[in-house]
Amino acid sequence: QSALTQARSVSGSPGQSVTISCTGTSSDVGGYNYISWYQQHPGKAPKLIIYDVSKRPSGVPDRFSGSKSGNTASLTISGLQAEDEADYYCCSYAGSYTWLFGGGTKLTVL
Amino acid sequence: EVQLVESGGGLVQPGGSLRLSCAASGFTFSSYWMSWVRQAPGKGLEWVANIKQDGSEKYYVDSVKGRFTISRDNAKNSLYLQMNSLRAEDTAVYYCARSISGGHYSDYWGQGTLVTVST
Numbered sequence: 095q096s097a098l099t100q101a102r103s104v105s106g107s108p109g110q111s112v113t114i115s116c117t118g119t120s121s122d123v124g125g126y127n128y129i130s131w132y133q134q135h136p137g138k139a140p141k142l143i144i145y146d147v148s149k150r151p152s153g154v155p156d157r158f159s160g161s162k163s164g165n166t167a168s169l170t171i172s173g174l175q176a177e178d179e180a181d182y183y184c185c186s187y188a189g190s191y192t193w194l195f196g197g198g199t200k201l202t203v204l
Numbered sequence: 205e206v207q208l209v210e211s212g213g214g215l216v217q218p219g220g221s222l223r224l225s226c227a228a229s230g231f232t233f234s235s236y237w238m239s240w241v242r243q244a245p246g247k248g249l250e251w252v253a254n255i256k257q258d259g260s261e262k263y264y265v266d267s268v269k270g271r272f273t274i275s276r277d278n279a280k281n282s283l284y285l286q287m288n289s290l291r292a293e294d295t296a297v298y299y300c301a302r303s304i305s306g307g308h309y310s311d312y313w314g315q316g317t318l319v320t321v322s323t
Contacts (some may be wrong), residue, residue, distance in 0.1 A: 095266070097248065128308045132249070139299060139313035140241075140249060152313060183249050187308055191254065191263035195241075199249040 098123065098196035100189055105202040111172040113188035113197045116184030117165060122194050124165035128129075131160055131169045135180045144169060171201070179203040206230040206312045208300045213317030220290050220321070221311060226283040226300030234278040234282075237307035242296035243316070252298070253285065253305045257294045263307075268294075268313050 099117040106112040116131075117124065123129065131144035142151055144160035147167065159170045167184055174175075184196040212224040224240070240252040253264045253274040262274050273286040283300055297318050301310035 097250075122211075128305075130309045132310075134249075139315055140310075142309055142311050143312070145305065145309045185249075185251070185309075191261070191307070192265065193251040193308070195249040195251060 095122075095188055095192070095194055098186060098194050100182075100184060100196035100199045102197070103200045103202065104175045105204055107204045108174050110174050111170060112174060112201065114169045114171075114182050114184075114194045114201070116167040116169070118186055118194065119165055120165075121170050122186040122188040123162065125189065126187045127162070129160065129162055129167045130185045131158075132183045132185065133180050134183065138172075140183065174203055176203050193197065206302065208302065208312060208314035209268045210298065210314045210317040213298065213319045214242050214285040215320045215322065216290055217323055218291060218321055219289045221286070222319060223316060224285040224287065224298055224300075224319070228283065228300075228302070229301065230303045237303035238276060238283045239300055239303045239307065239310050240274060240283075241302045241310065241313075243299070244293075244296040247296075250296075253281070254303060255283070261310065287319070290319075292321050295319060295321045
């Protein structure tokens with residue numbers, strides 16, 4: 095199975111909003127609501143920031159939100175802050191107890 | 205505080221074997237699914253394997269099936285990944301992660317251990 099499709103990079107200015115998309119197929123993103131997003135700063139381990147498409151773990155700011163439409167999931171970060179600069183990865187259940195990650199999107203805060 | 209500490213990475217020749225370990229603390233290890241996720245240098249994340257709380261169910265990405273074995277020792281609060289017939293494309297940082305919601309999400313991660321497969 096191929097990785098989910100994400101834009102290689104996205105950028106925004108402090109205070110602005112950015113949306114990162116994650117496109118799959120009806121066999122993964124479109125077929126299940128087990129969608130998650132991870133934030134990874136350089137040299138660090140990934141951090142879970144969204145699960146079940148749109149839920150936020152405790153401690154994750156409400157500036158981070160998730161959604162899904164058809165075969166595409168999206169992560170929106172509003173009120174961009176310098177510390178949001180990181181790589182973001184989507185992940186989807188793909189059936190038969192397998193999971194697929196996206197290729198990752200590098201967010202640059204200008 | 206939840207802690208996951210991986211060990212066992214290193215340099216190995218193609219065709220060789222390596223066993224990764226992950227020492228867990230700060231939570232009831234036997235109550236959680238556990239996962240291994242890898243990241244090749246400069247590349248994205250790739251889910252490798254999951255194991256159920258009691259070890260009765262194990263799942264793998266196709267590219268490692270038949271070569272890698274995930275296991276756990278709940279008495280020792282430890283997770284393992286036995287890697288055989290290693291290939292250059294297995295070169296990556298391997299992360300141990302605690303998984304929730306039936307293994308669907310990883311809410312705590314270790315810092316990773318680097319495995320390099322090369323001559």
